[in-house]
Amino acid sequence: SYELTQPPSVSVSPGQTARITCSGDALPKKFCYWYQQKSGQAPVLVIYEDNKRPSGIPERFSGSSSGTVATLTISGARMEDEGDYYCYSTDRSDNHRVFGGGTKVTVL
Amino acid sequence: RVTLRESGPALVKPTQTLTLTCTFSGFSLNTSGMCVSWIRQPPGKALEWLAHIDWVDDKYYSPSLKTRLIISKDTSKNQVVLTMTNMDPVDTATYYCARTVTTAVIRPFDYWGQGTLVTVSS
Numbered sequence: 676s677y678e679l680t681q682p683p684s685v686s687v688s689p690g691q692t693a694r695i696t697c698s699g700d701a702l703p704k705k706f707c708y709w710y711q712q713k714s715g716q717a718p719v720l721v722i723y724e725d726n727k728r729p730s731g732i733p734e735r736f737s738g739s740s741s742g743t744v745a746t747l748t749i750s751g752a753r754m755e756d757e758g759d760y761y762c763y764s765t766d767r768s769d770n771h772r773v774f775g776g777g778t779k780v781t782v783l
Numbered sequence: 784r785v786t787l788r789e790s791g792p793a794l795v796k797p798t799q800t801l802t803l804t805c806t807f808s809g810f811s812l813n814t815s816g817m818c819v820s821w822i823r824q825p826p827g828k829a830l831e832w833l834a835h836i837d838w839v840d841d842k843y844y845s846p847s848l849k850t851r852l853i854i855s856k857d858t859s860k861n862q863v864v865l866t867m868t869n870m871d872p873v874d875t876a877t878y879y880c881a882r883t884v885t886t887a888v889i890r891p892f893d894y895w896g897q898g899t900l901v902t903v904s905s
Contacts, residue, residue: 708891717895724888761830774830
């Protein structure tokens with residue numbers, strides 16, 4: 676089955692830049708999407724189609740993709756950015772739609 | 784304004800069948816490009832995509848769970864129903880429904896319900 680691999684955790688100081696990676700064999704051909712989930716809440720879409728930001732998502736959130744790795748970047752991280760972040764994509768056939776294992780972001 | 788809300792039993796016994804309903808507003812599953820998915824999250828664990836239904840009634844299932852899942856829609860009621868057979872304690876999770884838009888751009892899960900916790904226990 677298809678898998679997306681994320682680091683379990685990332686720590687960042689307030690005002691600094693956090694980068695979260697997502698690795699998958701099909702990412703050169705398939706878009707990556709990113710979701711933020713705060714404790715006890717439903718996830719929120721923060722990046723779609725690799726690098727597009729939905730309305731209402733702060734500009735400090737950006738996405739990129741190169742080869743088999745997609746990256747979510749939080750520039751100038753704030754305490755309110757703490758939470759779990761999940762990437763999502765599909766395999767080449769679109770038969771496997773998967774989330775990554777999630778990355779816990781700590782701002783301290 | 785788009786909203787989704789999950790409903791169903793909070794507790795089911797092992798081997799029973801779970802039926803969950805997603806009731807939504809602010810969009811129609813008769814509209815081209817609209818889809819609804821079910822996603823679950825065991826306590827403290829990652830999200831897992833389960834199933835998807837679209838405006839032309841195409842259905843897609845997680846390969847690892849497809850023998851246990853059925854997704855259907857009732858466009859007159861703005862509802863999507865998920866049934867999962869042969870429930871097991873490992874299926875204990877918060878179950879979410881979420882909208883996907885597949886028009887000029889693809890935005891999976893741009894709106895989510897608040898989730899409903901289902902516990903499987905005898």
